[in-house]
Amino acid sequence: MATEESNGGKNASSKPPPEPSPLRRAKYFKANMRILVTGGAGFIGSHLVDKLMENEENMVIVADNYFTGSKDNLRQWFDHPRFELIRHDITKPLLVEVDKIYHLACPASPIFYKYNAVKTIKTNVIGTLNMLDLLSEILLTSTSEVYGDPLVHPQTEDYWGNVNPIGVRSCYDEGKRVAETLMFDYHRQHGIGNCSPSFIAYVSARSILNTSNWYNSIKVPNCMKWFNRNTDRKIFNTYGPRMNIDDGRVVSNFLAQAIRDEPLSVQLPGTQTRSFCYVADMVDGLIRLMEGDNTGPINIGNPGEFTMLELAETVKEMINPAIEIIKVENTPDDPRQRKPDITKAKELLGWEPIIKLQDGIPLMEEDFRKRIGIPRK
Numbered sequence: 001m002a003t004e005e006s007n008g009g010k011n012a013s014s015k016p017p018p019e020p021s022p023l024r025r026a027k028y029f030k031a032n033m034r035i036l037v038t039g040g041a042g043f044i045g046s047h048l049v050d051k052l053m054e055n056e057e058n059m060v061i062v063a064d065n066y067f068t069g070s071k072d073n074l075r076q077w078f079d080h081p082r083f084e085l086i087r088h089d090i091t092k093p094l095l096v097e098v099d100k101i102y103h104l105a106c107p108a109s110p111i112f113y114k115y116n117a118v119k120t121i122k123t124n125v126i127g128t129l130n131m132l133d134l135l136s137e138i139l140l141t142s143t144s145e146v147y148g149d150p151l152v153h154p155q156t157e158d159y160w161g162n163v164n165p166i167g168v169r170s171c172y173d174e175g176k177r178v179a180e181t182l183m184f185d186y187h188r189q190h191g192i193g194n195c196s197p198s199f200i201a202y203v204s205a206r207s208i209l210n211t212s213n214w215y216n217s218i219k220v221p222n223c224m225k226w227f228n229r230n231t232d233r234k235i236f237n238t239y240g241p242r243m244n245i246d247d248g249r250v251v252s253n254f255l256a257q258a259i260r261d262e263p264l265s266v267q268l269p270g271t272q273t274r275s276f277c278y279v280a281d282m283v284d285g286l287i288r289l290m291e292g293d294n295t296g297p298i299n300i301g302n303p304g305e306f307t308m309l310e311l312a313e314t315v316k317e318m319i320n321p322a323i324e325i326i327k328v329e330n331t332p333d334d335p336r337q338r339k340p341d342i343t344k345a346k347e348l349l350g351w352e353p354i355i356k357l358q359d360g361i362p363l364m365e366e367d368f369r370k371r372i373g374i375p376r377k
């Protein structure tokens, strides 16, 4: 066998190492922040990925099981050296080394989260535990549904909510409430008590940034625990391009109906209210929360409040004045009113939504018309 001696004293280390990959020299290798986006093939997640990819320092990894998301939403990044896509169900452990996690994976539309309620709870509870065990800064996109059918209006982050624990929506509402509890228990249990209260940040997409087990187990100094923030953001109703066309949420339903010349289906009584945030504003809020020092929860949403009848009138007027508005049966436990108080987001994140409903609807209409295949007349 050839030894270093028999080789005339020349050993492998005296030669320059082989070039592992020409990409080493590419500009993409400036990337030094590895970010995991769970649910990144979904509606909000894919817009978040687009924004994160704009920063050349970011390497973005998406983990998604495609239950409600689609690879199509990420097609533009497939061959990009700073992007990776993993088919993965977060109820199973995932081993990746990342610096930050935007944890969005969870079906969001009521028809999907009710479809397999037990799976929805597992995604929120086991999935969140699996993500917390990855040792990194984590932001959870919680939901205004944690306020249930709210008795406080508008909803502030310190309101504990009015949630039916055994109803058909509970798998989502209570699932997210447990996910928030996990975020804060990890945060408290692993050294956050030594940190300033500013470690807690909330967003209208109620999100949470948390502490990991691992840092605790290796007894890192307190200064290192800084990296283990948990951020909780409560997201309010978000709309925009790439929503699933038939996903049952009100803005996507009304737009698809208006484009297809079908009546707009207002669920009874029609006086229930919601506040709609355009997706680009939402993504901006989520990134600000992650990049800041706040732990949350923070409401992220647009405080403009509409009844469902008003929303139907707006869509009718803007897209198809000839269509009818009809009233249809509602589903149980539908919250009667919802509007975020975004004082905290304004003060702590310098964030507030910019895009009004009247400006956001045409942007979404363009995308829906392309996908449905019915151009504007």
Ligand SMILES: NC(=O)c1ccc[n+]([C@@H]2O[C@H](COP(=O)([O-])OP(=O)(O)OC[C@H]3O[C@@H](n4cnc5c(N)ncnc54)[C@H](O)[C@@H]3O)[C@@H](O)[C@H]2O)c1
Residues within 6 Å of the ligand: 038, 039, 040, 041, 042, 043, 044, 045, 063, 064, 065, 066, 067, 068, 069, 070, 088, 089, 090, 091, 103, 104, 105, 106, 107, 108, 109, 123, 127, 141, 142, 143, 144, 205, 234, 235, 236, 237, 238, 239
């Ligand atoms: N859109 C809103 O109005 C809104 C409001 C409040 C909170 N949120 C939260 O924001 C997040 C994203 O919402 P969205 O509107 O983009 O929904 P979406 O359904 O478009 O996206 C969710 C993504 O998660 C994936 N997913 C679901 N279960 C998974 C699992 N077990 N493992 C891996 N991937 C899984 C889906 O395939 C999909 O790509 C969700 O956590 C939701 O609860 C959304």
Ligand SMILES: O=C(O)[C@H]1O[C@H](OP(=O)(O)OP(=O)(O)OC[C@H]2O[C@@H](n3ccc(=O)[nH]c3=O)[C@H](O)[C@@H]2O)[C@H](O)[C@@H](O)[C@@H]1O
Residues within 6 Å of the ligand: 107, 108, 109, 110, 142, 143, 144, 145, 235, 236, 237, 238, 248, 249, 250, 251, 253, 254, 265, 266, 267, 268, 272, 273, 274, 308, 330, 331, 334, 335
């Ligand atoms: O923002 C939130 O925190 C949550 O809000 C929504 O839940 P919901 O407000 O019930 O959203 P929709 O299903 O879009 O319903 C909104 C309202 O529109 C009404 N609606 C819905 C669909 C329809 O065709 N017509 C209609 O009048 C519903 O009765 C409800 O009052 C989303 O589905 C969740 O993803 C999200 O977490």
